[in-house]
Amino acid sequence: MRRKGRIAPALAIVWVDQDPVRGEVAVECQDAMAQLTRVRMRWRHFERKDKPAFIRWRAREFGALLSEAREVEDRVREAQEIIHEVELELRQHFQTPQNAYARVKFRRQNPGAPEPAHGASGGGKRMLTEFEQEALFQEWVRKFLGTNPDKMDDLAYDDGFAAFRRHMFAQAAQTQTRVEKVAARVQPEEPPRESDDEVVVDDRVKVLYRRLARQLHPDTRADGNVEASALWHEVQEAYAASDVARLELLLALSHLQGDTLDGGTSVGELLLVRQELHRSLQALSKSVREAEQEDAWDFARSGPTPQLADEVERQLRFDLANRRRYLSRLELTLAAWQG
Numbered sequence: 001m002r003r004k005g006r007i008a009p010a011l012a013i014v015w016v017d018q019d020p021v022r023g024e025v026a027v028e029c030q031d032a033m034a035q036l037t038r039v040r041m042r043w044r045h046f047e048r049k050d051k052p053a054f055i056r057w058r059a060r061e062f063g064a065l066l067s068e069a070r071e072v073e074d075r076v077r078e079a080q081e082i083i084h085e086v087e088l089e090l091r092q093h094f095q096t097p098q099n100a101y102a103r104v105k106f107r108r109q110n111p112g113a114p115e116p117a118h119g120a121s122g123g124g125k126r127m128l129t130e131f132e133q134e135a136l137f138q139e140w141v142r143k144f145l146g147t148n149p150d151k152m153d154d155l156a157y158d159d160g161f162a163a164f165r166r167h168m169f170a171q172a173a174q175t176q177t178r179v180e181k182v183a184a185r186v187q188p189e190e191p192p193r194e195s196d197d198e199v200v201v202d203d204r205v206k207v208l209y210r211r212l213a214r215q216l217h218p219d220t221r222a223d224g225n226v227e228a229s230a231l232w233h234e235v236q237e238a239y240a241a242s243d244v245a246r247l248e249l250l251l252a253l254s255h256l257q258g259d260t261l262d263g264g265t266s267v268g269e270l271l272l273v274r275q276e277l278h279r280s281l282q283a284l285s286k287s288v289r290e291a292e293q294e295d296a297w298d299f300a301r302s303g304p305t306p307q308l309a310d311e312v313e314r315q316l317r318f319d320l321a322n323r324r325r326y327l328s329r330l331e332l333t334l335a336a337w338q339g
Contacts, residue, residue: 025270032277039284045300046291054296057304058312065316072323079330082108086337094140094167101337137164208247209239 059066082104089100106113138149141160149157216232238247291297295312 021267022270025267025274029270029274029277032274032281036277036281036284039281039288043284043288043291046288046297049300050298051296054299057299061304061309062313062316065313065320069316069320069323072320072327076323076327076330079327079334083330083333090144094137094164096136096140097337101334133165134161137161140164204244205239205242205247208244209235212247 082101085104085107086097086100089095089103090097093100095103137160141147141149141152152160212232212235216235235247295308
């Protein structure tokens with residue numbers, strides 16, 4: 001083709017033999033798979049041998065200390081739950097922490113019973129005067145809003161005090177009536193119904209799934225290969241999600257495991273496999289390095305030593321002391337709310 005007196009350069013397709021490149025990448029993938037297998041074996045030995053043996057030994061040697069730690073932890077958990085419920089109660093209604101704590105305790109001691117109204121007087125107690133109600137409001141503003149009520153704008157002060165009286169001293173029956181009226185007017189939207197039509201599966205997904213099934217399906221394999229079984233579970237998940245890229249990756253990986261690499265496996269697919277193997281190897285190696293710092297590492301082989309027993313006991317007592325101090329702070333908070 002001529003353009004302004006010049007001849008355009010001719011374009012040609014150059015055929016590249018991918019077999020050498022494919023073979024090189026395949027070797028790298030197989031090396032990564034071998035490393036991954038070795039690291040996985042160390043991790044499995046730690047999880048299935050070392051850690052259970054260490055836990056059994058620690059339970060025999062420090063049973064009383066562990067029982068005390070569990071008891072303290074149960075008390076910490078219960079106190080945390082009560083404090084969390086009280087904080088939720090304070091966010092939902094204008095009230096003092098003492099009233100919120102009393103309502104939480106009432107619900108816990110009387111499950112299913114109707115709760116007393118917010119601010120309603122009971123047990124023969126007199127109703128608070130407006131002056132006393134305003135004093136409570138000012139205390140609430142200082143403690144929970146962190147603001148000096150004397151510095152509030154008049155309009156904001158009046159609106160806040162009105163809302164405080166309405167939420168804290170209104171009768172429960174009136175509140176319930178308002179809620180029921182609002183609920184009657186607002187009808188929840190009906191969630192969209194799922195279609196009963198069958199999900200359309202991509203043809204490429206079906207082709208890949210059939211090829212993988214011929215190689216990995218348990219009915220076609222009599223060797224009971226653990227790696228192949230794990231791959232088959234991943235194939236099922238990828239097929240359910242119609243994940244073509246994942247299925248192609250699994251197909252290349254199955255070829256590598258079965259030494260059946262052929263021209264149908266492209267260099268790009270092998271590069272993805274290599275990337276996936278390196279990512280898995282890095283993550284598992286990191287877990288193994290962290291496990292090597294634990295007391296349970298290699299315990300099944302080496303067994304307990306006097307030094308290990310001293311370190312474990314010292315750590316257990318240290319942790320127990322910290323949890324006791326934390327429990328004391330929680331119980332002080334609850335005692336202040338109990339009044």
